[in-house]
Amino acid sequence: MTSRRTFLFRILPATAAALALARPVLAADPELAESDPDAIKLAYAADASKVDKARNPTWAAGQRCDTCELFNAPDGGELGACSLIKGKLVRAGGWCNQYVM
Template sequence: MIDNDRRKFVKKGLFGLAVLPFGMGVLTTKAFAAMPMLDPNAPNAKALAYTPDVATAASHAAYKAGSSCSNCNFFNAGTGACPLFAGHAVEPNGWCQAWVKKP
């Protein structure tokens, strides 16, 4: 005999797994929509020599001409987020010493 309850459970479970990525996309977008800007005086910002204005970074030893948050591999242009500064957005025209060129 076939157990109909088990079949219904499996179908609902598979449907839930198929829909999960769509729901997570919406939740992720809303979660990052209102991130506060990173304070340059925050300890993690100071540790990476973050500055919201790339013009002030030119004197730093690790600075490379043309580098800024907007062309860094870590920067997410859609949210302004940087994983190095979790929970905060950074200025696209900013810079820090962890800058890595976007491929």
Template sequence: MVDEKDPQAVALGYVSEAKRADVKKYAKYAAGQNCTGCALYQGKAADKAGACPLFAGKQVAGAGWCSAYAKKA
């Protein structure tokens, strides 16, 4: 799992629970966004965690969020 204190995670504003996203710093965050709804997330929607190419070799929380969020098509 990605640690929120990992330098890459800090740079992207990653949090393991989307509701804790820094909305002042990341104004594009909107309620309901999380890793399972992101185009980069490689797990299934029901998975608690899945791979993300931004964090090579590590998994992100399905309920997480980062500033690279891109809604799945």
């Protein structure tokens, strides 16, 4: 017969491991909105094809977040981290005025 103590010592490590693996999924960063103050400072557009060229003369065809050196999407997904924006994800097809080739 298994005692309560034995059961707890067996189940606690498995529970802790499951919670550690689930934490990144639960704590996923939100997507950066174009109305966010950080996005406004950077003239961020979630869709690079819709950049206002008159207001952003540094924009050039082919510039997108996924071709910028500041962008990091480890799984190659549509959303990724930008080293300029902490705690929020940007779209791979987006653009901002700090684009680095």
